[in-house]
Amino acid sequence: MAVERLLPDTEAEDLIALARDIAANELAPKAGEYEEKELFPREQFRLLGRSGLLGLPYPERWGGGGVSYEVYLQVLEEIAAAWMTVGVGLSVHTMSCYALAEYGTDSQRDEWLPDMLGGDLLGAYALSETHAGSDAAALSTRAVLDGPDYVVTGTKAWITHGGQADFYTTMVRTSPDGGRGISCLLVPADTPGLSASAPERKMGMTASTTAQMIFDGARVSTGRRLGEEGIGLKIALSALNSGRLGIAACAVGLAQAALDEAVRYAKERSQFGRSIIEFQGMEFLLADMAAAVESARATYLEAARRRDRGLPFKRQASIAKLVATDAAMKVTTDAVQVLGGAGYTKDFPVERYMREAKVPQIFEGTNQIQRMVIARELRNKA
Amino acid sequence: MPNIVVLVKQVPDTYSERKLASADHTLDRASADAVLDEINERAVEEALQIKEAQGGEVTVLTVGPERATDAIRKALSMGADKAVHVSDESLHGADIIQTAKVLAKAIGTVEGYDLIIAGNESTDGVGGAIPAMLAELLGLPQLTHARKVEIDGTSVKVERETDAGRTFLEAALPAVISVGEKINDPRYPSFKGIMAAKKKPVTTLTIADLGIDASEVGLANAASQVLESAPKPPRAAGQQITDEGDGGSKIAEYLVSQKLI
Numbered sequence: 001m002a003v004e005r006l007l008p009d010t011e012a013e014d015l016i017a018l019a020r021d022i023a024a025n026e027l028a029p030k031a032g033e034y035e036e037k038e039l040f041p042r043e044q045f046r047l048l049g050r051s052g053l054l055g056l057p058y059p060e061r062w063g064g065g066g067v068s069y070e071v072y073l074q075v076l077e078e079i080a081a082a083w084m085t086v087g088v089g090l091s092v093h094t095m096s097c098y099a100l101a102e103y104g105t106d107s108q109r110d111e112w113l114p115d116m117l118g119g120d121l122l123g124a125y126a127l128s129e130t131h132a133g134s135d136a137a138a139l140s141t142r143a144v145l146d147g148p149d150y151v152v153t154g155t156k157a158w159i160t161h162g163g164q165a166d167f168y169t170t171m172v173r174t175s176p177d178g179g180r181g182i183s184c185l186l187v188p189a190d191t192p193g194l195s196a197s198a199p200e201r202k203m204g205m206t207a208s209t210t211a212q213m214i215f216d217g218a219r220v221s222t223g224r225r226l227g228e229e230g231i232g233l234k235i236a237l238s239a240l241n242s243g244r245l246g247i248a249a250c251a252v253g254l255a256q257a258a259l260d261e262a263v264r265y266a267k268e269r270s271q272f273g274r275s276i277i278e279f280q281g282m283e284f285l286l287a288d289m290a291a292a293v294e295s296a297r298a299t300y301l302e303a304a305r306r307r308d309r310g311l312p313f314k315r316q317a318s319i320a321k322l323v324a325t326d327a328a329m330k331v332t333t334d335a336v337q338v339l340g341g342a343g344y345t346k347d348f349p350v351e352r353y354m355r356e357a358k359v360p361q362i363f364e365g366t367n368q369i370q371r372m373v374i375a376r377e378l379r380n381k382a
Numbered sequence: 383m384p385n386i387v388v389l390v391k392q393v394p395d396t397y398s399e400r401k402l403a404s405a406d407h408t409l410d411r412a413s414a415d416a417v418l419d420e421i422n423e424r425a426v427e428e429a430l431q432i433k434e435a436q437g438g439e440v441t442v443l444t445v446g447p448e449r450a451t452d453a454i455r456k457a458l459s460m461g462a463d464k465a466v467h468v469s470d471e472s473l474h475g476a477d478i479i480q481t482a483k484v485l486a487k488a489i490g491t492v493e494g495y496d497l498i499i500a501g502n503e504s505t506d507g508v509g510g511a512i513p514a515m516l517a518e519l520l521g522l523p524q525l526t527h528a529r530k531v532e533i534d535g536t537s538v539k540v541e542r543e544t545d546a547g548r549t550f551l552e553a554a555l556p557a558v559i560s561v562g563e564k565i566n567d568p569r570y571p572s573f574k575g576i577m578a579a580k581k582k583p584v585t586t587l588t589i590a591d592l593g594i595d596a597s598e599v600g601l602a603n604a605a606s607q608v609l610e611s612a613p614k615p616p617r618a619a620g621q622q623i624t625d626e627g628d629g630g631s632k633i634a635e636y637l638v639s640q641k642l643i
Contacts (some may be wrong), residue, residue, distance in 0.1 A: 014576045022570060052573030063572050139641060 003256060003297075012071045015056075019075045022051060023082035031083040034207040037272050041166050041207055044086055045093075046120040047309060048079075054093055054118025057225070057234050062109050069242070069304040080253030084356045085208040087253055089122075091246030092160045096123030096169045098239040103227035112186065116167065121180055124165035126156035126187075126213055127236050133158075134369050136171070139231055141215060143172035148222055150174070150185065152193075152215040158363070162211030163196030165189055169239075170213075171232045181254075183234035186224045193218030197275040198310035204355030219278025243364050244317045245307065248300040248324035251360045255293045255328040258335035258353045262286060265339050265348075276338075285338060289331045296324040315377040323369040325360040332357040383437040384533055386429045387492050388462065389485065389500040389512070390422040390444045392453035396505050397626035403498035408475045408547070409506060411447065418453040421501030423460070423568035424560050429499050430461045430569070432533055439463050441492050445473065446482050451584070458579035459571035463551060465584040475601025480508070482515035484599070489520065491585070495556055496559060497538060502527050502560040512561035523553035526560040540643060 002020065026047060034041055048054050056074040065072075072094075080087025091355025100109060115121050122275050134141040141154025154173055159168070168187045175181035187194060197212035227235055263286060266277035278283050286370035297352050303316035332354040343350045361367050394400045401412040426571040429440045440515035442457040444450050445468040454465045468488050476484070489498060498520075503510030507560075517524030530541035534622060538557050542549040543564065571579075597603065623632050 010455070011576055011580065014571075014579070015573055016461075017456075018573070018576065045569070050571050052575075056573065065577075067573075079543055175406060332421065 003018075003077075006073065007074070008068070012067075015071065015075060016078060018051060019078040022047065022053075027079065027082040031085070031091045031207075032349060032352070034083075035085065035205075036346075040209050041083070041086055041089075042082075042122070042164065045089060045112050047121050047225070048086075048090060049074070049118075049120030052118065053079075053090065053119070054122075055083055055097065058097060058117050059093065059100075062101070063114035063116075064101075068308045069245060069303060070113050070308055073245055073300060074109075076246055077249040077256070078255040080250035081257045082253075082255050083252060084353075086203050087209060087250040088205065088360075091243065091250055093123045094246060095243035096125040096167070099169050099226045100186055102238070103184070103231075103235050104186075104359055108186075108226065109222075110123045112147070112167075116345040122164065124159050124161040124168045124213075125239065126159050126170040128158045128289055130186040130212075134366060136236065137182070139171060139173060139182065139232070141170075141172050143174050143183065143185065143220070145174075145185050145186060145222070146219075150222060151217040152185070152187075152218045152220055154215050155197075156213045156215070156340045157204040158200075158210060159196075159213050160194065160208060160210055160300060162209060162213050162361075163199070164209045168194075168213060169226075170215075171236050174229050174232075177230065179233045180230050181231045182236070183236045184226045184232040185220050186226055187218070187220050191218050192222060203358060204352065207235065212278050217352050219241060240364055241317050242307070244321040244370075245300055245303055245313075247364050248296070248303075248317075249321040249362050251321075251324040251328035251357070252293060252297045252300060252361075254353055254357055255331040256287075256298065258332040258350055259286070259289045259293050260330075260359075261348065261350055261353075262289065262335040265342070282338065285334055289334050292331050296320075296327040315374055318370040318373040321360075321364065322367050322374070325357070326366060328357040328360055329354075335365045383439075384432060384496040386432060386440050386495050386497045386499060387437055387489055387495050388422070388425050388429045388440060388457070389443050389498065389516075390426065390453055390457050390504075391419050391504050392416045392444065392450040392613070393504055393506040394447065395421040399614065400506070402608070402611045404505050406475060407611045408601065411449075413456075416419065419501060419504050419506075420458040420568075421503070421505070421561070421563070422453075422457070423497045424464055424563070426457045426460050427568040428531055428561055428565045431566065432497075433461075434529070436533065437500055438496075441466060441495075441510050443485065443488055443492070444468070445476075445481055445488070453586060455634055457578050458582045458584075459575040460569060461571075461575060462582075464499045464582055466576050467586045467591065468589070469586055469591045470596075472505075472597075472600045475604060477527050477606060478509045478511050479515065479601045480603070480604055482512055483637045484589060484594060485516055485625070486519040487594060488558060488587060489516075489593075490572075491587070494506065497555060498558045500558070500560045501530075502562050512557055517558040524559075525553055525557060528559050528561045529564040531559060531561070531565070550637065570606035580607040591594075597623070608636045626638065 060066040143150035143152045170185045170187045174183040193216045200210045228305040269276045283325050287375040300320040303313050303320045306313040335350040395417045398414040401410045401413045442462045498512045525540040526539045526544045528540040529543040532539040536557040539549045
């Protein structure tokens with residue numbers, strides 16, 4: 001069932017219609033098979049690029065769509081509802097463009113941004129390392145100046161699109177100065193000395209490649225540093241504030257897909273001589289699922305509207321990510337319950353949705369980190 | 383540089399429940415989502431491919447109520463250059479002949495057209511007669527049910543597909559062609575196309591603008607009347623047979639009873 005959305009104008013309505021069209025005809029029919037066979041949907045991302053969906057919330061001057069976060073996130077939700085791997089990939093790509101769009105010089109933006117926003121290049125965001133996850137400031141991948149280049153050595157971990165992406169927005173250590181010793185580099189995929197490890201073998205989102213990226217004396221021109229030396233962590237965390245909104249929208253899409261499947265099944269499935277949707281036990285379960293989906297959507301939209309108005313939205317983004325991803329975990333789990341034994345089989349998509357819902361509680365800041373962000377804001381503002 | 387007119391129509395989405403209004407047996411437009419008919423997307427696509435190869439201009443033309451602007455916008459966002467929208471209350475309930483007459487007049491407002499492309503039939507009325515009637519009214523050659531179209535300066539070649547086989551047709555321009563399902567795969571609009579569509583010119587005309595009198599059109603003046611209509615009976619529930627080792631012969635028995643084997 002199509003989600004009823006209050007959109008600001010006909011452009012936004014047509015954009016949502018385009019996203020639904022692509023989602024229904026190009027994404028949803030392929031999702032099950034690609035996830036099962038662990039095939040990366042590179043061609044589907046190219047289609048998003050050709051359709052102008054890879055740079056929606058960025059300025060038109062550099063090939064973006066000039067769309068508000070309120071609208072972009074709803075497009076993302078529609079895509080994720082059809083195929084979580086593609087939704088999360090779109091969100092990650094969008095986040096990987098953030099450092100250049102916000103912190104690059106005009107000449108850097110003129111040179112690289114149009115292909116990242118308006119073309120069909122795919123991006124990745126490389127912050128985490130094996131021993132620097134939640135404690136990102138502890139990262140140790142080193143970039144040492146050597147003439148016009150940085151020579152980069154170290155291993156970035158848990159990289160969505162690792163080995164598939166065309167560029168890597170990479171946080172590296174340029175001085176031993178803790179959180180203030182980190183810088184941000186825009187690294188092209190074909191940089192000599194850069195390679196991907198074998199992909200991780202994951203519980204869900206198996207079509208999305210996650211790998212380590214190994215920098216072995218990789219030379220990256222200093223002209224590819226985004227922002228000043230030492231502000232890399234600030235850039236990374238700022239990118240994550242917006243990225244978390246993307247993850248919240250994806251989680252809502254996933255939860256909506258699970259709810260739709262559960263309602264469809266509960267109407268068709270008959271026990272004791274009537275549709276199981278008529279039993280109060282089922283009604284309450286489905287009503288709670290719908291309440292979780294819609295309240296999570298309202299939460300990310302509120303945060304997005306704050307961002308669009310230039311208001312602080314860090315706490316609201318963390319709340320949206322926390323609420324939406326926890327809602328997705330609960331709703332997808334309950335969808336399996338509604339379908340009963342059928343839901344536990346791979347003949348229906350809800351068991352996959354349930355596996356896919358777990359990782360949004362973990363990536364782009366675990367939900368425990370989100371609580372820390374929220375609490376810190378409460379403490380500092382009081 | 384062919385100047386192409388594409389006929390488009392807004393129809394109820396084939397995925398939604400389609401009904402006729404109980405009062406006058408005309409289409410109940412409120413009951414279903416309205417979309418640009420898929421065959422028209424293929425007609426627009428064909429026009430755009432010709433334009434991309436040879437230049438020229440693509441005008442989309444529709445006859446329909448106010449909300450048909452959504453269908454026009456879709457065609458414009460795919461890449462058509464401009465649109466003509468004939469919208470008039472008095473057209474409610476118009477039959478195919480009236481519609482063809484209105485279309486013929488409206489096409490007359492497009493200066494110097496070389497080619498008219500239509501879908502072979504709509505998914506709502508499924509009349510399939512408009513392209514032929516239009517060709518007749520305009521005195522133009524008709525090359526219908528195309529699966530392949532080639533334009534060459536002053537002539538058009540069409541490969542027509544029928545149940546009996548393929549026919550190869552050729553005519554001088556201007557001409558009317560209709561396209562079938564196999565003609566192409568329509569593109570998705572891009573977001574840039576969506577943004578650009580808003581700024582493209584749409585001319586809205588009434589039938590008075592076309593020199594047609596209200597007494598010539600509409601339900602009351604249609605050549606045929608729908609007297610009665612009934613919804614399709616719901617599909618009967620299937621018969622379930624539990625396999626107790628004799629499933630194969632049960633299926634065979636069923637097929638025999640249906641005279642299928």
